[in-house]
Amino acid sequence: MTIESNRRDFLRRLTRGQLNDAVEPTAAPADAETPNPQTAAARPTVPRRGTYKLQLGRRAMASEFQVIFNLGQYENAVEVALTALDLLEPLEDMMSFFRPQGELGRINAEAFQREVEVSAELWELLVYCRQLWEATDGAFDITAAPLWQVWGFARREGRLPNDSEIREARELCGWRWVELDARRQTIRFHKPGVALNLGSVGKGYALDRLAKVIIEAGIGDFALHGGLSSVFAMGDSWELSPAEGTEGPQGWPIGLSDPLHPGRRVGRVWLKAQGLGTSGTALQFFWHKGKRFGHILDPRTGYPADEVLSVTVLAPTAAEADALATAFFILGPNDARRFCQQRRNVAGIFLLNTPAGIPQVEIVGDPQPALEIGERGGDVP
Numbered sequence: 001m002t003i004e005s006n007r008r009d010f011l012r013r014l015t016r017g018q019l020n021d022a023v024e025p026t027a028a029p030a031d032a033e034t035p036n037p038q039t040a041a042a043r044p045t046v047p048r049r050g051t052y053k054l055q056l057g058r059r060a061m062a063s064e065f066q067v068i069f070n071l072g073q074y075e076n077a078v079e080v081a082l083t084a085l086d087l088l089e090p091l092e093d094m095m096s097f098f099r100p101q102g103e104l105g106r107i108n109a110e111a112f113q114r115e116v117e118v119s120a121e122l123w124e125l126l127v128y129c130r131q132l133w134e135a136t137d138g139a140f141d142i143t144a145a146p147l148w149q150v151w152g153f154a155r156r157e158g159r160l161p162n163d164s165e166i167r168e169a170r171e172l173c174g175w176r177w178v179e180l181d182a183r184r185q186t187i188r189f190h191k192p193g194v195a196l197n198l199g200s201v202g203k204g205y206a207l208d209r210l211a212k213v214i215i216e217a218g219i220g221d222f223a224l225h226g227g228l229s230s231v232f233a234m235g236d237s238w239e240l241s242p243a244e245g246t247e248g249p250q251g252w253p254i255g256l257s258d259p260l261h262p263g264r265r266v267g268r269v270w271l272k273a274q275g276l277g278t279s280g281t282a283l284q285f286f287w288h289k290g291k292r293f294g295h296i297l298d299p300r301t302g303y304p305a306d307e308v309l310s311v312t313v314l315a316p317t318a319a320e321a322d323a324l325a326t327a328f329f330i331l332g333p334n335d336a337r338r339f340c341q342q343r344r345n346v347a348g349i350f351l352l353n354t355p356a357g358i359p360q361v362e363i364v365g366d367p368q369p370a371l372e373i374g375e376r377g378g379d380v381p
Contacts (some may be wrong), residue, residue, distance in 0.1 A: 051238040056081040060088035061096070061203055063227025067210070068252075070221055070238045080217040084210040091209060094122055095202045097145065097154070097195075107187055108145075108195045115186040123185050125198070125205060125319075130175055132323050136339065137300075138174075140327035144299035145197035146172040151304075153295040154197075158286030160293065166302040173299050203230040204277055204322025211318070223252045223271070224318075229278045229325075232318040233271040250370065257282070258359060259309040259351055266351065266359055270370035275318030277325035280310030280351075298330045305330040309359055312349040314369050320346070333362050340365035 052071040056078065057064050065088055067081040074080070093102040100109060107116050118126065132140045145154075146169040152159035161169070177191040198205075203226035210224055211232050221235030233252040251272030258264040259282045269276070281294025281304070298305045311328045315321040324346060328336040333350045340346050347365030354360050361373065 053237075054078075056085065058085040058088055060092050061206065061226065063203060065203075065206070065210075065226045066224070067214070068223040068225075069219070073221060073238075074219050076217075077219065080214055080219055083217075084213040087209050087213065088206060091202075091206045094119070095125075095198045095205070097197045097199065104196060104198060111187050111189040112192050112194065115181065115184070115188045117184075117186050120185070123180075125201070126180060126187070126196075128319070129198070129201060129323070130178075130180065132320075132327070133175060135343070136324075136327040136331065137335075139298070139300070139330040139335075140200065140323050141173060141175075141299040142196050142198055142200070143175055143178060143194065144173045144297060145195035146170075146193060147297050147299060147302055148197060148199075148295075149195075151293075151295075151297060152286075153284060153297075156284070158284075158293060158295070160288045170299070170302045200279075200326040201319055201323040203227060204232075204275060204318035204320070207232040207275065207318035223254075230318055230322050231271060231276040232274070233276075234273055236272070256312060256349065256351075256371075257310075260353075260357060260359060266361070267371055267373040269312070269314070269349065269372075271314065274314050274316065275321035276312060276314050277318065277321035277323070278310060278312040279325035279329040281306075282310070296326060296329050300330075307332045309351040309353050311336075311351070314347045314349075314365075316345050324348070328364075333364055337364040 054069045054071045054077060055066050057066040059065075065085065067084060069077045069081070093099060095104055096102050097104060097108070099105045103119060103122055107118070110116050129140070129142045133142070147166070148154050150161045150165050150169040172191060172193045177189055177194045179188045179190060181188070207224045207226055207230055211234065214222055215234065221237070223231065223233040223237070225231045231254055233254070236250065237252040239253055251270040253268045254271050254276055255265045255268050258266045259280050262282065279296060281296055284295035286293055294304045294306060296305050297303065308329060311325055313321045313325040313328055315324060328348045328350070331339065333348070333352075336348050336350070340348065344366065347363065347367065347369050349369060349371060350362040350364070351359040352362060363369065363371070
């Protein structure tokens with residue numbers, strides 16, 4: 001029997017509770033080929049505190065993606081998870097700014113010279129991004145790639161551009177230079193140097209696609225994350241409920257990181273049938289003459305947004321949560337609150353700086369998220 005077969009057999013037995021001293025695996029084989037999953041049958045196991053999780057992961061989009069199940073709940077969880085994870089490579093190829101041979105790379109390279117046909121899947125995503133740009137008054141803008149480049153964040157080498165460079169980059173941003181022809185399903189740029197970047201929505205969109213595969217396979221309890229900042233969860237984790245005296249689990253506990261103290265949490269939020277996206281500048285920033293510049297740029301000014309420490313958004317889909325987390329970080333809590341008054345089922349958790357160095361929590365939107373403040377664990381850190 002090959003090493004690969006041994007791995008797959010181990011994972012199957014683990015999900016069925018057939019190993020006496022099972023430990024929680026942290027990743028699945030990256031190159032496994034799996035058959036199409038059949039509908040998954042749930043095991044009649046009573047949820048209990050402290051149950052192990054089954055986690056299968058794959059590297060994509062410069063992040064670690066993971067599928068998380070309650071261990072032993074579904075007979076064919078491994079096959080379903082690996083089939084879902086197989087979507088990541090073609091999705092990255094479609095959406096990546098850094099792959100010239102991919103679909104978005106081809107659009108960025110050719111759309112000024114000619115009309116470029118767009119696949120049905122990417123077309124739907126581009127139309128959605130334009131709608132969000134309009135709804136957020138330009139705070140969410142996938143056409144802001146030239147700004148991202150001039151600030152050096154595209155290469156993860158932050159630099160301070162001069163005012164002239166920022167003006168020139170801003171002139172290339174905005175949907176006024178991008179034509180979407182719905183009849184022919186083509187895209188055309190009307191100014192050289194225009195480029196699109198789906199980095200603020202791509203991981204969330206990928207999670208929604210993975211979730212669709214898992215749900216169609218008959219699995220109703222699972223969590224997904226892409227790089228920890230983008231999450232989607234369905235059903236329940238076999239964990240404690242969020243409030244004392246409440247019977248049964250209430251979704252999946254997702255940890256909220258403290259942006260001022262790496263490795264610590266300010267609390268956790270319980271997620272169920274929702275996507276979650278977090279935006280912050282704790283990991284991508286640079287210093288210049290004693291001033292800190294983060295990587296989240298306001299396309300309306302050309303400069304980094306710095307009003308908040310971080311914001312976590314809960315929304316019906318992971319793509320929406322991902323995109324709105326970026327938009328809310330730029331808008332700030334007051335404008336985000338006004339946005340939520342017009343859009344149901346969206347909520348934001350803002351972490352604001354204070355003189356004491358303890359993040360202040362401000363929540364906007366409705367319904368209010370099930371949030372627990374304090375150093376608590378979560379199925380997704």
